Amino acid sequence: MATFPSVLIAVDKFKGSLSGAGLSEAIAEGMKDELGRSFEPLICPIADGGDGTVEAALAAGFREIMAPVSGPLGEPVEAQFAYEGLSQTAVIEVAEACGLWRMDSQQLDAVNSTTFGVGELILAALDAGARHIVVGLGGSATTDAGAGMLQALGVKILDDDGEPLRAGGGALLGAARVDVSGLDNRLDSIDFTVACDVTNPLLGSSGAAAVFGPQKGATEEQVLLLDRSLKHFSNLLELDMGVSRETFSIQEGAGAAGGLGFACLALGAKMRPGVDICFELTGFHQVLEHADVVITGEGKLDEQTLQGKGPAGVANAARAQHKRTLAVCGSNELTAQRAEKAGFERVFAVLDMEYEGHQVTLAESLKTPSHYVKLLGAEIARYLRESPN
Incomplete structure (x- = not known):
């Protein structure tokens, strides 16, 4: 009888x-239902540098700090970050701090929303003793080129009367002067890394406002x-920093998160693919060495998944180590041929399941997602038992 392969569950969220973490647990429980309670898979949650990155770090042993x-509209909120003291x-x-998830569709305000809270989170991390700060860009409701973040960190953005400018990207057109001399000097001695998977510059038809503004509620006007406004502000900031115009604004990723990428670059941040950063934070590559089969996935498997998102990164890493990769998802839009070419031996999708005589609907899957994922876990266990090598 063939030995059952060792399994690593490395999934993003649904x-x-x-x-x-919940998805990993449900898959593991389903496999245990089929294989017995003694079965213990390896578990390493993943993310692609956007939402879920802090959760993955916490699962890897970081501790949660609330600040x-x-x-996004200046209202007080409690925000978490992950910290590892050693x-x-x-x-x-x-x-x-400034995510779209904190607003409903009627509240979206790309002109007046601010990244000030991001700067406050960075200050909280510095207060906790951080010397290495990783910032995941993605899901922001803002288009202020990181001006709010910079203000929280000590940069002055002043109007014609020498008064601090009000918050929001729209107000930046009224800036008369930027003064970086008050920037928190602790930033000089930290390693600052940004997880970013977009290459948009700050300005123009491919820039922060044109590409991402409409999804944050911005009209054409x-x-x-x-x-x-972003062009005016970026010129003033680069002037005060003593660098050539467009030094930071034309760099790849400057337009990420409504231009937050621009401000991070101005602070000396290094931009790296989110998946690579998350794999380092969680020790994924080391855990992978101990597995024969990897189970990865996210809510929807489609062409976007293959453009640098977590499951694609897992499949590539597994292939490099000659490991098998199975994918779990809510819905699958990849053909079998496309999935196999991407490194997925087989895809298990909730919405492809037959349950109690009918195909699972989206409404059913959203109502009790763990139930259906457990069933997929059991199906995967049977599949691996029938084809262990």
Whole structure:
């Protein structure tokens, strides 16, 4: 009888229904239902640098720290970040402070929303003792080129009367001067890394306002206003920093998170693919060495998954180590041929399941997601038992 392979579960979240940890647990429980309670898979939650990055760090042993910060419209909110004392590393998600998830569709305000809370999170990380700060860009409701973040960190953005400028990207057109001399000097001695998977510059037709503004509620007129405002602000900031115009604004990733990428670059941040950073934080590659089969996945498996998202990164890493990779998802839009080419031996999708005489519906899957994922876990166990090598 063939030995059952060792299994690593390395999944991202099912957005809106199951966290990475919850998804991992449900798959493991389903496999145990089929194989017996003594079966113990390896578990290493993953993320791609966006939401879920802090959760993955916490699962890897970081501790949670809560901090009072400003929300996207300046309202007080409690935001979390992850911190590991031995390495003095903090992991921050910008969406915790200024994320779209903190607003309903009627509240979206790309012109007036601010990243001030992101700066407050960075200050909280510095206060905790961080010497290495990782910031995950993604899911922001803002388009202020990181001006709010910079203000929280000590940068002055002043109007014609020498008064501090009000919050929001739209107000930046009224800036007369930027003064970086008050920037928190602790930033000079930290290693600052940004998890970013977009290559957009700050300005123009491929920039922060044009590409991402509409999904944050910006009208066509507001997109034009924001693009002018970001250009004006970026020129003033680069002037005060003593660098050539467009030194930071034309760099790849400057337009990420409504231009937060630009401000991070100005602070000396290094931009890296989110998946690579998350794998380092969680020790994924070391855990992978002990597995024969990897189970990965996320809510929807589609072409976007293959453009640098977590499951694609897992499949590539597993293939490099000659490991088998299975995918779990809510819905699958990849053909079998496309999935196999991407490194997925087989895809197990909740919405492809037959349950009690009918195909599972989206509404059913969202109502009790763990139940259906457990059933998929059991199906995977049977599949591996029938084809262990």
